[in-house]
Amino acid sequence: xxxxxLLAIDGSDQAQFAFDWYLRNxxxxxxxxxxxxxxxxxxxxxxxxxxxxxxAICSAVKKRNDEIxxxxxxxxxxxxxxxxxxxxxxxxxxxxxxxxxxxxxxxDATSIVMGTRGxxxxxxxxxxxxxxxxxxxxHCPVTIVRNPQEN
Amino acid sequence: xxxxxLLAIDGSDQAQFAFDWYLRNxxxxxxxxxxxxxxxxxxxxxxxxxxxxxxAICSAVKKRNDEIxxxxxxxxxxxxxxxxxxxxxxxxxxxxxxxxxxxxxxxDATSIVMGTRGxxxxxxxxxxxxxxxxxxxxHCPVTIVRNPQEN
Numbered sequence: 001x002x003x004x005x006l007l008a009i010d011g012s013d014q015a016q017f018a019f020d021w022y023l024r025n026x027x028x029x030x031x032x033x034x035x036x037x038x039x040x041x042x043x044x045x046x047x048x049x050x051x052x053x054x055x056a057i058c059s060a061v062k063k064r065n066d067e068i069x070x071x072x073x074x075x076x077x078x079x080x081x082x083x084x085x086x087x088x089x090x091x092x093x094x095x096x097x098x099x100x101x102x103x104x105x106x107x108d109a110t111s112i113v114m115g116t117r118g119x120x121x122x123x124x125x126x127x128x129x130x131x132x133x134x135x136x137x138x139h140c141p142v143t144i145v146r147n148p149q150e151n
Numbered sequence: 152x153x154x155x156x157l158l159a160i161d162g163s164d165q166a167q168f169a170f171d172w173y174l175r176n177x178x179x180x181x182x183x184x185x186x187x188x189x190x191x192x193x194x195x196x197x198x199x200x201x202x203x204x205x206x207a208i209c210s211a212v213k214k215r216n217d218e219i220x221x222x223x224x225x226x227x228x229x230x231x232x233x234x235x236x237x238x239x240x241x242x243x244x245x246x247x248x249x250x251x252x253x254x255x256x257x258x259d260a261t262s263i264v265m266g267t268r269g270x271x272x273x274x275x276x277x278x279x280x281x282x283x284x285x286x287x288x289x290h291c292p293v294t295i296v297r298n299p300q301e302n
Contacts, residue, residue, distance in 0.1 A: 135295050143294040
């Protein structure tokens with residue numbers, strides 16, 4: 001039976017590696033891909049109590065949107081070139097793990113594929129990692145793709 | 152390129168589900184399977200200071216070996232029936248996660264597939280889980296197969 005695989009991507013090398021690995025090793029003809037990008041804006045809106053620089057914020061948001069557009073275009077173009085039925089979801093939120101879990105449920109994904117997000121051992125312990133959150137909370141199988149070069 | 156997938160199994164329903172899911176969704180013609188079972192004996196050798204009941208221990212170990220033999224035979228027979236090139240590794244140790252990681256490296260596995268081991272939230276937090284250990288330490292992509300019925 002064809003799968004509906006949710007691929008979570010960001011701008012990292014890990015996400016690119018996971019995407020390529022998925023196409024080479026897991027994708028089967030007939031599977032659908034749901035490409036999910038959780039946009040994190042991380043834009044500094046100025047110190048509390050000071051007036052926000054509206055123009056600067058707008059231009060930063062616009063710039064970030066363009067970057068996200070370029071990023072997702074590249075992934076979508078690769079899928080189109082290989083005739084992979086694909087749908088793009090751009091989500092927002094400061095909890096990427098939670099957004100991925102919710103999208104997987106709502107879209108009835110049969111599996112989730114993602115990179116390791118490249119957190120080192122210390123950061124991973126302090127902050128938890130998105131992939132760990134997803135492994136714990138997903139309703140479906142999760143593949144965490146680690147680039148062997150990373151170790 | 153064909154993969155060499157390490158499938159970690161035990162006697163749990165989760166492992167059976169992961170095995171079936173793998174064959175249905177990830178296996179491709181030409182891939183090799185490395186079936187790994189980490190035997191845990193968990194045999195009570197009597198209270199400290201008391202003489203061990205040697206006969207009872209021998210018969211418990213023999214019984215456990217037979218159970219393991221039956222378990223791995225069933226998985227191997229399924230693979231043979233589907234003409235999947237497969238190799239069986241039975242390992243011992245009280246740290247199954249570590250044994251799996253080492254086997255994956257030594258055998259140059261290209262991916263690891265396993266179930267969730269069915270630990271509930273509390274046990275998982277207290278004890279850590281084997282799958283979590285494997286996700287953190289593997290040199291290669293790891294697929295954690297959760298049975299949707301489990302939640």
